Amino acid sequence: xxxxxxxxxxxxxxxxxxxxxxxxxxxxxxxxxxxxxxxxxxxxxxxxxxxxxxxxxxxxxxxxxxxxxxxxxxxxxxxxxxxxxxxxxxxxxxxxxxx
Numbered sequence: 243x244x245x246x247x248x249x250x251x252x253x254x255x256x257x258x259x260x261x262x263x264x265x266x267x268x269x270x271x272x273x274x275x276x277x278x279x280x281x282x283x284x285x286x287x288x289x290x291x292x293x294x295x296x297x298x299x300x301x302x303x304x305x306x307x308x309x310x311x312x313x314x315x316x317x318x319x320x321x322x323x324x325x326x327x328x329x330x331x332x333x334x335x336x337x338x339x340x341x
Contacts, residue, residue, distance in 0.1 A: 248257065251267075258266040279285035325333070 243251075243257075251257070254270055255267055256270045258268055260266075273279065274284065281287050283289045
């Protein structure tokens, strides 16, 4: 479509652009007909306030613990070896040859 054709497009239609796809002309969706419109300010509900909990199903309580009150737990001694790319190729190359 040329720019003047886009400007003359009926207000009930929308152009949808999705990367890698051809543009689509589609009918606009009437938001006032959505089943959950009553949960929005347009549907006469209270306006949304960011950060306010209105429909919580569970709660998380964060409790501060003094590090000195926590039990001392010794971590097991970890033994590890750092491998180079050549080492990995040698190890996994043998595995591929054994198959």
